[in-house]
Amino acid sequence: MKPAPFRYADPSTLGEALAVLSDEGAKVLAGGQSLLPLLSMRLAAPATLVDINRIPDLDAVEVTDDAVTVGALVRHDALLRHGGAAAVQPLLGRATANVAHPAIRNRGTTVGSIAHADPSGEMTSVLALTDGSVTVATTAGSEVVGWRDFFVGPLETSIPAGAVVTAATFPALPPRSGTAFAEVARRKGDYAVCGAGVVVTLSEDRRVERVLASYVSVGLTPEVHDLTEAVAGSPAEKADWAAAGALARTLVDPDTDIHASADYRRLLVGVLTERTLADAAAEAGARAARE
Amino acid sequence: MTSIDSERTITVTVNGVPREATVPVRRLLSDALRHDLGLTGTHVGCEHGVCGACTVVVDGAAVRSCLMLAVQVDGAEVRTVEGLAREDHQGGQVLHPVQEAFRECHALQCGFCTPGFLMTIAAGLEGRDNSAELTEEEVDDMVGGNLCRCTGYANIKKAVHHAAAAMKDGA
Numbered sequence: 001m002k003p004a005p006f007r008y009a010d011p012s013t014l015g016e017a018l019a020v021l022s023d024e025g026a027k028v029l030a031g032g033q034s035l036l037p038l039l040s041m042r043l044a045a046p047a048t049l050v051d052i053n054r055i056p057d058l059d060a061v062e063v064t065d066d067a068v069t070v071g072a073l074v075r076h077d078a079l080l081r082h083g084g085a086a087a088v089q090p091l092l093g094r095a096t097a098n099v100a101h102p103a104i105r106n107r108g109t110t111v112g113s114i115a116h117a118d119p120s121g122e123m124t125s126v127l128a129l130t131d132g133s134v135t136v137a138t139t140a141g142s143e144v145v146g147w148r149d150f151f152v153g154p155l156e157t158s159i160p161a162g163a164v165v166t167a168a169t170f171p172a173l174p175p176r177s178g179t180a181f182a183e184v185a186r187r188k189g190d191y192a193v194c195g196a197g198v199v200v201t202l203s204e205d206r207r208v209e210r211v212l213a214s215y216v217s218v219g220l221t222p223e224v225h226d227l228t229e230a231v232a233g234s235p236a237e238k239a240d241w242a243a244a245g246a247l248a249r250t251l252v253d254p255d256t257d258i259h260a261s262a263d264y265r266r267l268l269v270g271v272l273t274e275r276t277l278a279d280a281a282a283e284a285g286a287r288a289a290r291e
Numbered sequence: 292m293t294s295i296d297s298e299r300t301i302t303v304t305v306n307g308v309p310r311e312a313t314v315p316v317r318r319l320l321s322d323a324l325r326h327d328l329g330l331t332g333t334h335v336g337c338e339h340g341v342c343g344a345c346t347v348v349v350d351g352a353a354v355r356s357c358l359m360l361a362v363q364v365d366g367a368e369v370r371t372v373e374g375l376a377r378e379d380h381q382g383g384q385v386l387h388p389v390q391e392a393f394r395e396c397h398a399l400q401c402g403f404c405t406p407g408f409l410m411t412i413a414a415g416l417e418g419r420d421n422s423a424e425l426t427e428e429e430v431d432d433m434v435g436g437n438l439c440r441c442t443g444y445a446n447i448k449k450a451v452h453h454a455a456a457a458m459k460d461g462a
Contacts, residue, residue, distance in 0.1 A: 001338040008316035008362055011293040020293055029360075036358040037339035040319070048295060049316075051363060077352075101436025103411060104340065106352040107359070188435045 003039035010051040014058075014164065018139045020050050021162040028052055028164055030072055033100070033108035034116045058166060061085055068092060069135075069169045072112070076105035088172045089130060090283075091197055094181040095122040101189040115165040117150075117157050120191045120217040122181075124151065127168060128222035129197050129214035135167040142166070151221040175291055176209075177201040178283025180276035183216065184268050186259070192216045193260045194268035200236075200280040202288055208234050208281070211244055213273055218254040218265055225251045227273070236281045245274035301365035305330065306374025314361045321345040323361035324371060332372040332406050336438070343437030346407040347371050353414035372406035375413060388461065389413045392454035393447075400441035408437050412451055421459040425452060 011017045020026060025047030029035055038044040052058065052072060059073040063084040070079060070092075076099045079085060079092055086093035099105055099113070099122050113121045114134060127134070133146045136159050145158065152158050159165065173179060183195035195216030203209040211227040230244040254265035300313045305328060312327040319338070324330045324347070336344035338357045345356040348370040375387035389412045392398070399405045415433040419425075430451045439447060 002319070002322075003317045005297065005315070005317055007295045007297055008299070008360070009293045009295045010362070016293045020295060032360075032363075033340060033355075033358055036319075036360075039317075040338050040357070049360075051360075053363065101343070102415065102433060103343065103346050103353045103355055103436055104358075107354045188431060 001040050003036075004042055004045040006039075006046055007048045008051065009048065010054045012054050012056070014052075014055055014137060014166065017050050017052055017055060017164060018137065018162065020048065021164065022139060023048055024161075026050055026162070028115075030112035030115075031075065031108035032112075033104050034113065034118065052164065063088055065172060067169050067171045069167050070110050072109060072164065072166050074110055076100075076108050076110055076113075077102070079110050080105065089170045090173060091126050091130060091179045091181060091199070092170060094179065095126045095197060098122050098181065098183050098192070098195065104189075111165055111168045114168050115157060115159070117152075117155050117221070119154050119220055119222070122183075122192075122195060122197075122216055123168075124222045125195070125197050125214040125216050126181075127170065128224050129199060129212060130170045130173075131224075132168060132170045134165050135169070136163050137166045138163045144169070147222065154220050173199070174201055176203070176284055176288040178280040178285070178287055180279035180283070182272050182276050184272065191259075194218060194254075194265050194272060196269065196272035196276050198273065198276045198280045200277060200284045202236050202281070202284045206236050206285060206288060208232060208236060208239050211277065213244075213248055213276075215252060215269055215272075218252050218269060220255075227251075227277075231277075236285050239277075239281060241274045241277040241281075242270075244277055245270035245272075248273040299362050299365070301362055303364045303366070304368045306370055312361070316360065316362050318361040319357050320347070320349075320359040320361050320364055320369075321356035324356060324369070327361070330371050330373050334403055334406050336403070336407075341438070342404070342407070343411060344404050344407040346410045346437065348410055348414045351414070351418070353411050370410070372409055375409060387413060388457040389416065389450070389454040392450040392457065396446045396450040396453055398442065398446040398450035404437060404439045404441075408434065408439070408447060411437055412454065416451070416455055416458055421455055425455045 027046035029051040058071045060071045062069040068085045080096040181197045183192035198213045201210040227244040230247040231239040249270040256262045334344040336342035340358045347356045376384040
């Protein structure tokens with residue numbers, strides 16, 4: 001349970017980090033809360049670790065009316081406590097509260113968990129659900145990559161070797177909308193057996209206009225499911241959320257593992273969808289009344 | 292030019308004392324504390340971040356010392372269970388309120404998990420406004436990441452409340 005030998009660099013600029021990362025077999029170390037276990041269990045044995053923790057200016061949360069941009073060194077705990085970010089996109093605080101335990105959230109980074117692309121990670125789903133993007137830096141420059149082009153498979157992204165994901169951008173919650181996020185886990189803070197994040201948008205006359213959902217620990221990469229057809233046009237307070245849950249069950253394709261069968265996960269998708277949609281619709285109504 | 296190393300000499304302030312150690316870069320912080328610095332109060336359980344036994348405080352935040360490399364704390368301040376009690380004026384030591392509460396509430400049995408619980412709770416309580424009421428939900432969130440296989444959590448949670456009350460009165 002000790003990492004295999006590697007070489008280590010902790011550059012103080014992004015440019016130096018990218019230069020070292022161009023070596024074959026180099027890997028970025030940010031919060032390390034997923035990478036260190038992989039090293040200790042020898043599931044990964046990179047030749048060089050490039051620790052980006054000493055690079056300044058990567059720890060900023062930028063909030064505008066349109067989006068929240070989270071730098072590569074923003075810890076989960078900092079995002080969880082960021083009132084300004086939650087005001088623009090409430091899913092950030094709600095989902096982050098479900099990420100592991102305080103000691104892990106103190107060290108782990110939101111962008112790192114997205115770059116890790118674990119299908120049981122909360123923030124990958126939130127990036128998808130908010131139609132977010134990441135900023136990818138290479139020695140050739142920086143580019144913005146949308147979530148659909150970023151996630152390729154479990155623990156696999158489209159970014160080239162030698163690149164650093166420097167930020168993730170989560171667009172703001174649209175007007176007359178509400179969100180909710182819930183998980184079922186064996187113990188609080190464990191990886192979820194199933195998690196659900198939802199966004200409900202109402203029309204001017206408070207009828208359901210749009211319903212989107214994304215799930216955690218369901219499927220190989222994050223997906224967004226449009227559940228609008230099950231409840232479109234219903235008054236927000238009387239919508240048949242169970243019908244939306246039933247529709248969600250038909251759209252997902254969960255796997256069986258040692259924690260839960262595919263059938264049980266599909267059942268949870270229905271239950272969590274119904275529960276979270278009711279909460280999100282109530283919030284959408286309250287926000288619409290304030291707007 | 293960035294230096295790429297297999298071994299490094301680090302300087303770290305542990306429990307208020309500046310310490311220096313030369314470590315392979317792959318050395319986990321938990322192992323550096325125990326092997327290189329001789330501070331065996333930090334216990335090593337699962338070594339992959341699940342059990343919480345190795346929790347220490349780095350620059351004010353509770354972290355798993357098995358999920359950090361020793362080279363990452365170069366220049367940082369680390370607090371371990373050895374640094375919880377403070378000196379009294381007669382050459383003895385006064386237990387930290389969380390340690391006192393653990394003794395009072397019988398919150399430990401075999402003691403293996405205890406250093407991690409103590410550091411997690413000490414950081415958790417010191418980092419909050421103790422004039423605010425401590426809810427059960429907050430306590431569950433605070434200690435939920437630490438595994439105890441002897442006593443169960445009832446007495447540990449009782450000790451958190453006990454310590455919070457003592458720290459509120461002491462403030």
